[in-house]
Amino acid sequence: MEKITYKVCPLCHSNDINAAFSVQDFTVSQEQFIIFNCNSCTARFTQGIPSQAQIGDYYKSNNYISHSDTKEGLVSKLYHSVRNITLKSKRNLVNKFTQNKKGNLLDIGAGTGAFAFTMQQNGWKTTALEPDNTAVEVAQLKYKLALQPLENLQQLPNKEFNAVTLWHVLEHVHDVQAYFKKFGELLATNGTLFIAVPNYTSFDADWFKEFWAAYDVPRHLYHFSPTSMQHLAEKHGFSIVKQKRMWFDSFYVSMLSTQYQSKKINYLIAILVGVCSTVASIFHKEKCSSLIYILQKK
Numbered sequence: 001m002e003k004i005t006y007k008v009c010p011l012c013h014s015n016d017i018n019a020a021f022s023v024q025d026f027t028v029s030q031e032q033f034i035i036f037n038c039n040s041c042t043a044r045f046t047q048g049i050p051s052q053a054q055i056g057d058y059y060k061s062n063n064y065i066s067h068s069d070t071k072e073g074l075v076s077k078l079y080h081s082v083r084n085i086t087l088k089s090k091r092n093l094v095n096k097f098t099q100n101k102k103g104n105l106l107d108i109g110a111g112t113g114a115f116a117f118t119m120q121q122n123g124w125k126t127t128a129l130e131p132d133n134t135a136v137e138v139a140q141l142k143y144k145l146a147l148q149p150l151e152n153l154q155q156l157p158n159k160e161f162n163a164v165t166l167w168h169v170l171e172h173v174h175d176v177q178a179y180f181k182k183f184g185e186l187l188a189t190n191g192t193l194f195i196a197v198p199n200y201t202s203f204d205a206d207w208f209k210e211f212w213a214a215y216d217v218p219r220h221l222y223h224f225s226p227t228s229m230q231h232l233a234e235k236h237g238f239s240i241v242k243q244k245r246m247w248f249d250s251f252y253v254s255m256l257s258t259q260y261q262s263k264k265i266n267y268l269i270a271i272l273v274g275v276c277s278t279v280a281s282i283f284h285k286e287k288c289s290s291l292i293y294i295l296q297k298k
Helices: 055-059 074-098 114-121 133-143 150-155 176-186 203-211 226-235 249-262 267-283
Strands: 017-024 032-038 044-047 104-108 125-129 161-167 187-198 238-245 290-297
Touching: 017 044, 017 203, 074 114, 074 161, 074 187, 074 238, 074 290, 104 114, 114 125, 114 133, 125 150, 161 176, 176 187, 176 226, 176 238, 203 249, 203 267, 226 238, 226 290, 249 267
Parallel strands: 104 125, 104 161, 161 187
Antiparallel strands: 017 032, 032 044, 187 290, 238 290
8 A cells, every 4th residue: 555654744844853653543454653743833743644545445434423423332422412512513603703694615524414414504505525425425315415525626616615614624634735725715705714623732632642532543644733723824824813622522532542542431531531631721722632723814
């Protein structure tokens, strides 16, 4: 299998990079991947990743909830319960920062279409892109949504969208520079970009280290810090106007992390770490497990 090896940071192109530690793919292959650290922009990235044409094999698991929409097991049931709350929160966030209750919205990496459907039901004209065939089939069956292939991104009209959303998607994208360039072209005047990503500077990431589930190698190509996201945004002419915490992520990630660490979920530790991460993030936002970055063009 062809593997991609970076000699410079893929986010800021600095050559001041070094190997940090090894992480196992606990979901599919059980392979080990090296996490590299950039000493310039503070981003981390997975080294030796599969090419874009080959990485699809690493998503083939019934445990990958965002694609299969499975409700088997307690973790999956909790995921779906929390999702019902977060969908409303995301809808309100889009309405607030676009200052609209309807408009044109592009959802990239739509998964099984839950968010796109929510926005469509609330008056937004929604275009949703998704590369995974299983997720596309689920969206059609569950929501009657016709998700478009990711390749259609290049054919979409410029200055068309009041909002572009990526909910835990940017860390999966091979050519992040090209995507950011495209965001700037697609957004209408005063359009808003919403990006949610895991935060490796969080309390739970520090606690679980190489067992932190949000490293999710090799599917997660990049591992963002607030500083690295600031560098990337400025490089492409965006300003981060707001950062929002994703309060529930630390609990979900901690449950998976204890399973990776000890072969079974330790609910007590997961809850304690989740609480500590949440409390820490009240005082220091960079300690939150995941962050939503709200960006606008300068």
